[in-house]
Structure formats: C-alpha cells, structure tokens
Amino acid sequence: MTEQKPVIINLCPTGMIPRKKQNPQVPISPKEVVADVKRCYELGFSMVHLHARDAQEDPTWRPEPFKEMIANR
Numbered sequence: 001m002t003e004q005k006p007v008i009i010n011l012c013p014t015g016m017i018p019r020k021k022q023n024p025q026v027p028i029s030p031k032e033v034v035a036d037v038k039r040c041y042e043l044g045f046s047m048v049h050l051h052a053r054d055a056q057e058d059p060t061w062r063p064e065p066f067k068e069m070i071a072n073r
Contacts, residue, residue, distance in 0.1 A: 011040050012049040016059045028053045030068035037073070
C-alpha cells in the first residue's frame with residue numbers, strides 16, 4: 001500500500017469578481033464569509049485566501065472588513 005501525502009485545499013470563498021446578481025450564493029459580507037469558511041473547515045479545507053467587499057459589493061482593501069472576519073472566526 002502506498003503512503004498518501006496530505007492534501008492542502010485553499011479556499012477562496014469570495015474572489016474579486018462575482019456579485020450577488022451573478023451568483024446569489026457568493027458570500028459578500030464578513031458574516032457570510034465567516035459562515036462559509038467555518039462550513040468548509042468542517043469539510044476539511046486547510047487554508048483560506050480572503051478577499052473583502054464594501055457595501056456596494058466592490059473589492060476593498062480597507063482593514064475593517066478583514067478585522068471583522070478575523071474577530072468572528
């Protein structure tokens with residue numbers, strides 16, 4: 001029997017492009033992102049690559065949404 005190596009699954013729940021009108025399931029708010037990440041972690045995902053959005057669903061690099069995601073993990 002061959003030894004299986006661990007697999008690292010990197011989750012990017014939001015990305016930079018999709019909007020709710022394109023896919024109603026895409027998480028936009030920090031609360032939605034955290035909920036999706038928790039579900040995926042329970043399924044075995046190993047890491048997460050976070051993007052944040054503002055209230056208009058535009059990508060943002062402002063620290064506030066990231067702080068909210070990290071604080072509510």
